[in-house]
Amino acid sequence: MIYHDMGFADAGDRGSVDATKKLTIMGIPTLKLMFDRRKRASKTKEGAIELRIGYDRKKKYATTGVRVFPREWRNGYIVHRLDAAELQRTLDVYVANARKIINDLMERGEFDMDSIVAQINGRQKKDAAKNVVKERFLLDYFRERAEIRKYGRSSDSCERYERFLRWFEEWDGMRFFSDINEANILAMDKTLSARGMKPYSKWNNYHRFLNSFILDANDDGLMQGNPYKKLNIRKEKSSGGLGKYLTREEFARIERLNPPTAYLKHARDLFVFQTYTCLSYTDLADFDAQKIKTVKGRQMYVGQRGKTKQEFMFLVLKPAMAILKQYNGRLPIMSNVKYNAYLKIIAVMCNIDKPISSHWARHTGATMLLNGGAGMEIVSKVLGHSSTKITREVYAKLLDETVGDAMEKFEERLLQG
Template sequence: MIVPILTFVYDRRHIASSKREAVVELRVTFERRAKWMSTGIRLLPKHWHNGTVTNRVDAKELNAALDAIMVKARKVVNAMMDAGALNLDEIPSRMEALTREKRLFVDFCEDRAKVRVYGKSADTADRYDRFLKWLRAWGHIVFFSDVTDRNIMKMDEDLAKTGMKNYSKWNNYHRFMNSFILDAMDEGMLKRNPYKWLHIEKEKNCGLQKFLTLEEFRRLERAPMGTESLERVRDLFVFQTYTCLSYVDLVAFDLSSIQGGEDALCSDVSVYTAKRGKTGVEFTLLLLKGAKNVLKKYGGKLPLLSNVKYNEYLKLVAQAAGIDKPITTHWARHTGATMLLNDGGVDMEVISKILGHTSTRQTRATYAKLLDKSIITAMKGFEERLNGK
């Protein structure tokens, strides 16, 4: 790997004399090309020796200034190398931006992430960490001045080139970037938010296709997994499906929130009430037999694991059950709601309460097309009954 060479050069044009000063320049050499940048420091030949300012009253201050310039240059060059492309012509403007801003946008994001994940789940911290690692590796938004409409568009285009779907792009990348930009605006570090002017597709109703049919769920519920680890993951998915809990609320599940406590698991009616970790909205649900069976199997303590590992193992669970779908933890919630709506005939308002949505409008926005199918099925059945079939 070819490494850029950074060094200070005095009197490159050989114009200095005992009474005539010459400039000290920073030279960056890479792949047989060189970029020269003035440091603004002019000296007589007697004041420069072995790359150091000497024999001057302000020598200490001038050497400190040169050290600062070298640090900034190395930071810019390293950031560009990490991004996979060193453009020598961009170095001066990036150094100027770094001098003007005094703080990198990526550094600001890392500081804000510590605040945003405080008190949150380990999974949330992992998601922020993955985004920040990607942002540094991508390398196109380093300084505050890089937060432009064009760069956000490039970010979306580059993510799309990986084959990522709109929902994943927004939920795992743009959403975090937008949050950090808003934080920077609150602190006066940025004046405008490119997301205000750009339309980034979010696919809010993407969950519509992300569910298992009743037949697929039954197959997954009963299929032999081969290992205890996969069996625990499968059982967790089954419990989540029967309860329609999100991953955050799954982690927070507490037997003490069941009316009647742990003893209620043996009764016909076990009612669970809690508040959604995401919105704080209270929800109530009946623990169905399938959910209670899982709790009893594990002594009332769910076999939890991190969201990242959970999602990884679910791919293997699907394979073991012969299901060719990229299921994730959120599929369980959608599967449960879909079965209640399509197979159970449960009213939309009841499903909204179970899901802990802030309003039925939110539920309808997600399941509107499925509701349409339920209406069609119900009306066809009504017509058949009218015709005596």
């Protein structure tokens, strides 16, 4: 049990056991801030900070409403938190108000240990109600913001918000705005890592949402600062499509696979169709065969990306058209979650040691186009990028390798000639 002496002695006597005894003998109440009196705190559970009032060999405890982890309480002060100074001021004001209440009661001869806690807490609550807005639960605020952020977005994007909120509630590592600090965000990151998640997946599916809600909370005046600015949470976004595509031989294995169930066959067919069209999952789900138009004898599809509203177009290649005909122009769309789960099974069946997902099809298709000699402008138009700059950034390293392979083959021909 750790406590911080807040007695009525002068500065020299503060914290001294002898001073506490002397003050008690003199009949003057002593105040001490005590942490985790009931010894319930742990590395994952906060402990309460209480104010102990000592007088005439009696002790009473008043709750301050402040809770911290053991590592955040040192020598009677709050440390290692972004809001440490704010919480410390809360404690200082609480103790100062308690001291004033006790002094007033003693001057009037109305001091009573049996009712002192009720009087302190009753007065403190009234004072706080005038100046402080009751702290809200994070999850309630996040849900409100999610409803606003989901407006007008694709069903897949909406599901991502819901998935994050379900996980955040289950994790239960942060409940109030005061819980948003570097330590808790790192604890969150470690929890996600323990589940085997890669940096990109952790950021894109979890940290990104928490960060967006923190930014909203700053705009709404509910908190100040963003702990993410001081943390180095790996995103691995610069790798883009590189490493998230299948080789031509790996893709051929999936094409040749004879899935044992209808669900796996549907997932395989969707992946093959995605690869030959370079569609994202959102655009795949919105695919409308009626938009296919015959232009100079070719079957062309023109659409608008659900994510960016950017126009894209592509030639419906024969393998993609064959899949469409199998399903009479209506693809066997399933939820992205189920789709990705089936793709993991398909990868195992094809001896592909890669964590493939629906987005891998888009990257695989773009990679095959680039390796096949398609120009950057063409690939950019197929992908629905707003400029070739985006395409170049995503596939920059891949292009470097392609250029190297091409020049190596050119060199071989020169030597043979």
